[in-house]
Amino acid sequence: MVSQDLEQLFPGLVATPYKVTSAATVNYNCIAWAAGDSSRWWWPDEFDQYHWPEEVPRQRTLDAFVQAFASIGFEECRDASSEHGWEKVAIYAKSDGEPSHAARQLRDGTWTSKLGQLQDINHVEPDDVNGTDYGSPVRFLRRRRNDPNPSLGEAKP
Amino acid sequence: MNAYSYSATDPSLNPRSNSVSAGRYDAAGRFARPAGIKNSIALYRATSLSDTALEKVMIAQWIPREGAYTSDELERALVEAALLQLRTPRALDLLEHWRATPSHRPNKYWEELQAELAANRLTPAVHLAQRFQQLAQTWRKECATLSSIRDIATHPAYQEIVGMGRSAVPLILRELEKKPDHWFWALRSITEQDPVPPEHRGNVPLMAQDWLQWARGRGFRW
Numbered sequence: 487m488v489s490q491d492l493e494q495l496f497p498g499l500v501a502t503p504y505k506v507t508s509a510a511t512v513n514y515n516c517i518a519w520a521a522g523d524s525s526r527w528w529w530p531d532e533f534d535q536y537h538w539p540e541e542v543p544r545q546r547t548l549d550a551f552v553q554a555f556a557s558i559g560f561e562e563c564r565d566a567s568s569e570h571g572w573e574k575v576a577i578y579a580k581s582d583g584e585p586s587h588a589a590r591q592l593r594d595g596t597w598t599s600k601l602g603q604l605q606d607i608n609h610v611e612p613d614d615v616n617g618t619d620y621g622s623p624v625r626f627l628r629r630r631r632n633d634p635n636p637s638l639g640e641a642k643p
Numbered sequence: 644m645n646a647y648s649y650s651a652t653d654p655s656l657n658p659r660s661n662s663v664s665a666g667r668y669d670a671a672g673r674f675a676r677p678a679g680i681k682n683s684i685a686l687y688r689a690t691s692l693s694d695t696a697l698e699k700v701m702i703a704q705w706i707p708r709e710g711a712y713t714s715d716e717l718e719r720a721l722v723e724a725a726l727l728q729l730r731t732p733r734a735l736d737l738l739e740h741w742r743a744t745p746s747h748r749p750n751k752y753w754e755e756l757q758a759e760l761a762a763n764r765l766t767p768a769v770h771l772a773q774r775f776q777q778l779a780q781t782w783r784k785e786c787a788t789l790s791s792i793r794d795i796a797t798h799p800a801y802q803e804i805v806g807m808g809r810s811a812v813p814l815i816l817r818e819l820e821k822k823p824d825h826w827f828w829a830l831r832s833i834t835e836q837d838p839v840p841p842e843h844r845g846n847v848p849l850m851a852q853d854w855l856q857w858a859r860g861r862g863f864r865w
Contacts, residue, residue, distance in 0.1 A: 495788055512824055512847050515790040526845035531792040535827050535837065537845025546793065587790060602788035603824075619788045 492607070498614045499607075507598065507639060508606040517551070519600035519639070520575045520588035521558055528554070548625055551577050551585045560627035566612050568595035572628040576612040580621035587620035590639070593631070598639040606639060722756065733759050771807065775814045778804050783824070796828035805829045813865035816858050820865070823851035830854055 493500045517528040518537070526537040530544035539557040543550045552562060555575055563569075566576055568591065576597070578587035589599040589612055599615050600606045609615060612623040719741075726738040737756045782800040789795050796802075804811050805828075812833055815826045827850055831837050838857035843849040858865075 512822075517790060518845070527790075527792075527847055528845060529790060529792045531796075531828070533828060533831055533837070535831065535839065535844060535850070536792055546791065584791075602786070602790055603783075604787055 492601070492604070495619070496601075496615050496617055498616055499609065502610050502614050504607050504609040504614065506605045507608050508600075510604045512603045514600060515602065516587050516589070516600040517554070519598070519606060520590040521555065522590075530554075546584050548577065548579060548583065548585055551588070552625060552627065555588075555627050559629040561629065563626050563628040566591070566597075566623065566626055569628065571631055573631050574626060574628045576623040577625040577627070578612075578616075578620045578622060579624045580618075587615065589615065589623075592640050608639070726756070726759075731759070771810055772814060775804060775807070775811060779818060786825075792825065792828065795825050801829065805832050809833060812858070813863060816855060816863060816865040819851045820855055823847045826851075827854065 492506070513527070514524045515527045515529065518524065518526050521528065523537075528538060529536040530538045530542070530546055530550060532544070534544065538544050539554050542553045542557055552560075555577075560575060563572075563574065566574060568574075574591040576589045576591075577585055578589070579585050587599070589597045589609075591597055592608070597609050597612055597614075598606055599609060601615070602619075607615075616622045722741060723738065726734045726741065737759060741756065778800040782795075782798050782804070785800070786795045786798055804815070807814075812830065815829055818824065819826050825847075827837075827839070836857065839850045839853045843853055
């Protein structure tokens with residue numbers, strides 16, 4: 487899918503710089519990517535077919551998604567602002583309140599999103615991918631960057 | 644034109660039914676069989692129209708008339724739908740003539756039109772495969788940005804594939820072998836099995852392999 491198609495799907499990308507950083511793949515989704523996993527599709531589906539942290543309820547609720555990220559060391563925080571030494575995640579929800587997407591903040595303060603079964607993109611603000619598919623960011627979480635190595639999606643120094 | 648009224652359960656509206664006895668009693672108590680409806684259903688049987696397409700045509704004719712429509716109108720709509728579905732150059736040419744003719748019978752194109760429909764009649768298996776491909780394409784396009792498995796699996800096109808039942812399994816397996824995708828909900832719904840071990844959950848390529856291996860072991864061919 488070319489950038490023009492992405493901009494049709496996500497009109498917020500039209501007026502802001504962004505970069506496609508991977509090929510399209512079905513191997514992982516936005517939740518996995520935000521959690522730093524590029525080998526599995528994370529979702530609390532009813533049939534128990536997809537990956538979801540075992541101790542977390544398989545429910546499509548914000549609380550369950552916050553718990554899923556808490557299981558890998560994230561805690562809730564106030565906003566999307568860049569904080570030195572912290573890695574942040576934004577959880578998106580549509581108007582019905584159900585989680586729909588997640589994005590992860592990179593060291594330079596920009597964000598990385600896996601767009602469903604499409605590509606990963608690097609975008610400036612969490613709101614750049616708002617719209618009918620994802621709604622908007624409703625919860626923010628953070629964890630300490632303990633790993634001296636760059637996270638997934640980050641350029642190596 | 645004669646107008647007939649039918650109940651929703653009228654067997655003459657079931658294109659799969661061999662019964663064409665439905666009709667109504669006239670004022671003199673004689674049973675009148677609506678020949679136009681029979682012609683329409685015979686026409687349907689001679690074409691490659693899917694059940695879904697047929698239902699759409701019937702509903703489009705039925706609802707605005709509050710349960711009553713003319714057999715000529717239905718027949719006309721069926722022919723149009725069948726020709727549009729064929730989309731061969733000749734079919735589109737005939738459609739143009741067909742639409743330009745106020746009263747379609749007698750119509751000098753009638754025989755040619757029926758021949759075109761009959762010549763392009765699809766076998767049920769080919770028809771199913773074509774419909775599957777249409778639905779799969781729609782599903783992929785409209786779900787490309789989604790992460791929610793529930794949203795992906797409850798998309799109308801996906802649900803129509805699930806509704807095809809076991810006939811769809813070889814078609815799904817063929818797709819899965821070509822390119823792993825989220826066919827697992829459909830396979831589980833149709834077969835009521837899930838051969839994916841817990842350690843493979845979410846790993847789409849491995850899940851695909853598990854399903855293909857399971858299907859081979861049970862004699863599925865695709």
